[in-house]
Amino acid sequence: MSNLNKIKRRVVTNAENKSFWKAAGQGQLMVGFCNACGQNHYYPRSMCPICYSTDTGLKETSGLGQIYSFAVTRQADPPYIIAYVTLDEGVTMLTNIVDCDAGALCIGQRVRVHFVEAEDGCAIPMFTPL
Amino acid sequence: MSIRGKAFIAGIYEHPCRGAADKTLAQLHAEIAKAALADAGLSMGDVDAYFCAGDAPGLGPLNMIEYLGLQNVRHMDSTETGGSSYLVHVNHAAQAIAAGHCNIALITLAGRPLADAKEGKSGRFHNTEAPDFPFEAPFGANVANMYAMCAKRHMHEFGTTSEQLAWIKVAASHHAQYNENARLRNIVTVDEVLASPMIADPLHRLDCCVITDGGGGLVVVSEAVARGLRRPLVKVLGAGEAPKHLSAGRVDLTFSGARWSGLKAFEEAGVTAKDIKYASIYDSFTITVLETIEDLGFCEKGAGGRFVSDGNLISGVGRLPFNTDGGGLCNNHPGNRGGMTKVIEAVRQVRGEAHPRVQVPDCDIALAHGTGGLLGSRMGSATLVLGHQDA
């Protein structure tokens, strides 16, 4: 319903998150993964927020999940949909839902990642209903 | 060490202005400091501890202690948890007093978001160095839509309705009609809330708090100082503070940190939710109130919608009189930070100095709760239980 390319969206990259955004540019949605405890985390960090090991890296996801919650931001022009999506890999991430009928969206709906190019060329992981 | 009974709130002041285009930020802090101390029967020279949060200019206490001309400060605290900071400050002041570090603590808040916007200053502070920033900002996360997602999920899990949320605003408006300084004084109906423009689905404009310039202050003192003042004394019975965050991606938007801060405050005070005669509940949005009421144990988790309906939060009508000044929803939310005014109205209630039309009879035990940051991501929750001097 909304043309997100018109909205200013920039990504602040840094030493800790650049590999996440590089993978996004190649069409891969990653989560943080800890080699010590074997658990996923989001957003990705150099130190595992569950067991505090620094033996961490990224793990590619299926790009599939379901909507945990969402809100149509109507005061924006054009309106856009912010959402939390729970990935099949078990972690929940903040995102947008795009290319959809806002009136038909519901919590629990299955969605797939859809990368949208930001102003600065970064690929931003958004989702669209299956 | 328990702080129960170790400290008293002796002075309060809520700045009457709601627009401060003609005043600087530091000037507002100064007017508030002087007036809060006067309310306690004290003066600037008596202050030996100063507390402020991120709203204060510069390095907070350093710039403000100089500007205010405070000469006897031996304890400083600039704890910043957003809008709940000032409840945390009361807790920390009580701890410092109990430990013998100080006797007379001054806490001030001021803000001028309306004036700043007119002057073209950026009102919102975005810290791009925050590690979460790159994973949230690109999606257009803002205050309203982050709270809206909490409301949406609460509706999904518990059947909460927009009508039920609207009752919270209706109750606040019934109280605000008696407050001559309130930003919004008109009584509104559930239908009027639902007919107001949708901001972020399912939150309407009237589900949101007001934006105001102004501020407020508190003076927290030791028992020895308190006994020498000719003011009604309000005892700090218990306090709790708790962070809540996204837990590495294990997200649950249906509860707030009040679940933990409330438990701690009640334990320390030796009371339960049933003993609370009046509650100031942080009301950045209607959903903030609803989740907090559940988390503090005023009703079961999920039953908040039914609890707040039919005027149950209106003083003289319902079981839990709340925000009798009109709250952030109608009265005042200075500097986008509602914690200070929550404490102030709770103190008025315990003193018996609330507006006669909203004063709770025999209000010996009251609660104030703050929610800083965002209900939809990371927040600092803080709860105070306050009581009459004999409580």
Ligand SMILES: [Zn+2]
């Ligand atoms: Zn780990």
